[in-house]
Amino acid sequence: MLPDKVQKFIDFFSELPSIGPRQATRLAFYLIRRGKTAIASIAGVTGNLADIKTCSQCFFPYELIKRNFDGKTGLCQICANPKRRQDIIAVVEKETDFMSIEKTKKFQGRYLILGELSKDGILESEQKLRLSHLKNSIQKNFGQAEEIIVAFSPTTLGDLEASLIFEELKPMAKKITRLGRGLPTGGEIEFADEDTLSGALENRR
Amino acid sequence: MLPDKVQKFIDFFSELPSIGPRQATRLAFYLIRRGKTAIASIAGVTGNLADIKTCSQCFFPYELIKRNFDGKTGLCQICANPKRRQDIIAVVEKETDFMSIEKTKKFQGRYLILGELSKDGILESEQKLRLSHLKNSIQKNFGQAEEIIVAFSPTTLGDLEASLIFEELKPMAKKITRLGRGLPTGGEIEFADEDTLSGALENRR
Numbered sequence: 001m002l003p004d005k006v007q008k009f010i011d012f013f014s015e016l017p018s019i020g021p022r023q024a025t026r027l028a029f030y031l032i033r034r035g036k037t038a039i040a041s042i043a044g045v046t047g048n049l050a051d052i053k054t055c056s057q058c059f060f061p062y063e064l065i066k067r068n069f070d071g072k073t074g075l076c077q078i079c080a081n082p083k084r085r086q087d088i089i090a091v092v093e094k095e096t097d098f099m100s101i102e103k104t105k106k107f108q109g110r111y112l113i114l115g116e117l118s119k120d121g122i123l124e125s126e127q128k129l130r131l132s133h134l135k136n137s138i139q140k141n142f143g144q145a146e147e148i149i150v151a152f153s154p155t156t157l158g159d160l161e162a163s164l165i166f167e168e169l170k171p172m173a174k175k176i177t178r179l180g181r182g183l184p185t186g187g188e189i190e191f192a193d194e195d196t197l198s199g200a201l202e203n204r205r
Numbered sequence: 206m207l208p209d210k211v212q213k214f215i216d217f218f219s220e221l222p223s224i225g226p227r228q229a230t231r232l233a234f235y236l237i238r239r240g241k242t243a244i245a246s247i248a249g250v251t252g253n254l255a256d257i258k259t260c261s262q263c264f265f266p267y268e269l270i271k272r273n274f275d276g277k278t279g280l281c282q283i284c285a286n287p288k289r290r291q292d293i294i295a296v297v298e299k300e301t302d303f304m305s306i307e308k309t310k311k312f313q314g315r316y317l318i319l320g321e322l323s324k325d326g327i328l329e330s331e332q333k334l335r336l337s338h339l340k341n342s343i344q345k346n347f348g349q350a351e352e353i354i355v356a357f358s359p360t361t362l363g364d365l366e367a368s369l370i371f372e373e374l375k376p377m378a379k380k381i382t383r384l385g386r387g388l389p390t391g392g393e394i395e396f397a398d399e400d401t402l403s404g405a406l407e408n409r410r
Contacts, residue, residue: 001282016235029266031251032266
């Protein structure tokens with residue numbers, strides 16, 4: 001019943017993460033209603049993502065711009081910044097975690113994006129590759145890093161994975177840490193769950 | 206912190222219906238990870254929507270294909286189908302409502318897509334245009350339609366809007382109807398709300 005090109009749009013968009021067939025269908029009708037110019041803009045900004053590279057050190061996306069970067073290094077703005085400490089590394093799960101930590105402006109080291117943890121707790125081959133890439137770069141450049149922060153979310157899965165990676169990276173750093181546990185700022189003791197409150201007690205300052 | 210082209214993608218996608226900045230951000234990172242080929246596919250299927258026209262009679266999208274349609278008519282498959290009754294018209298809110306009714310295979314007439322009802326219950330100028338377009342075509346072709354079905358969802362807003370349009374289209378048709386109210390197939394009386402059960406009693410057969 002739907003034109004082929006509309007059906008194809010829906011099929012492709014339905015396969016994107018967290019977009020279902022219903023949302024894809026609504027999106028198609030919306031764009032058709034908006035007309036050619038809106039369609040061209042959306043197609044354009046999507047196609048432009050093809051120009052985005054991934055940093056060869058931390059795997060955050062970056063755009064190759066001559067005036068900012070030396071094309072040979074293949075590094076993002078943060079990894080290429082001489083003011084950032086190369087021997088302090090935060091291992092994060094996702095690009096958005098990288099961005100959240102960066103927004104605090106409290107971290108002067110660099111990152112490694114490991115990729116989303118799979119639910120079975122086993123590292124994918126790409127993730128193992130990134131870890132050994134990090135180990136090699138530490139050994140080659142400093143012998144041992146000053147500090148590695150395993151900055152995973154304090155969920156059951158994140159905790160499990162963090163303890164595994166903790167063991168694996170321990171020999172690579174003088175200090176290996178995790179993000180502090182405690183009451184979130186603005187949170188009330190009355191409403192904190194037991195685990196959070198236990199963490200806050202243990203980490204009292 | 207994000208490359209311009211990634212930020213632009215996020216900005217554009219965040220403005221699409223039911224996609225927020227978080228989902229747009231995740232989408233950007235996902236596509237970058239998938240690589241150039243996946244990006245080109247998604248950009249391609251999106252750009253192709255520019256070839257989609259909207260039926261000049263019912264406003265459902267269709268693709269102009271020479272072997273199927275006479276380009277001059279500007280009609281979709283259903284409106285151009287001589288087997289469909291042109292004097293029985295279902296007025297629906299959305300393209301998806303059109304599709305849902307079509308899937309029942311119980312309707313042999315044609316449609317008018319009015320567009321989503323605004324929450325203040327006032328018709329937009331485009332919706333008024335579509336209604337008068339329908340009235341003109343009925344008057345010109347048949348004087349009076351055989352039947353007009355005001356097929357809106359039985360919500361408070363849908364009911365309000367339907368009764369307004371009901372009055373407006375009444376002179377245009379020998380019979381003007383709405384979709385039947387009652388228990389949904391598979392539904393249990395025990396769990397039906399009062400309004401649904403009242404509707405089922407009134408419409409008993």
